[in-house]
Amino acid sequence: MNDNQIEVPPSFIALYCDARGRLSASAGWVRARYELCEDSAAALVEPALALAHAQAPDDGAILRSMHAGLVSAESGLTPSEARWVVMRLAELLDWPAPAVDDAV
Numbered sequence: 001m002n003d004n005q006i007e008v009p010p011s012f013i014a015l016y017c018d019a020r021g022r023l024s025a026s027a028g029w030v031r032a033r034y035e036l037c038e039d040s041a042a043a044l045v046e047p048a049l050a051l052a053h054a055q056a057p058d059d060g061a062i063l064r065s066m067h068a069g070l071v072s073a074e075s076g077l078t079p080s081e082a083r084w085v086v087m088r089l090a091e092l093l094d095w096p097a098p099a100v101d102d103a104v
Contacts, residue, residue, distance in 0.1 A: 041088035
């Protein structure tokens with residue numbers, strides 16, 4: 001999946017692989033979805049930090065709250081993409097990954 005400059009990480013590719021490890025969508029589709037999810041995670045860094053400084057809840061509560069919004073149908077993300085965005089956000093913030101499920 002490296003026919004352009006964007007390197008899609010294995011953690012994201014796994015969202016679109018079947019049980020045998022084959023992509024269940026086109027490489028272009030996966031790359032586009034990855035870009036959307038990566039951009040979403042990056043865009044949530046500042047709001048998450050603002051919540052951490054203004055309300056001082058624990059990091060996990062902020063991430064779980066953001067996951068609740070992302071997993072809703074209105075977000076345009078699949079449940080597995082929403083989970084990936086939150087895990088990536090935790091990584092960007094250097095916060096522990098929260099326990100979240102993919103339920104809508």
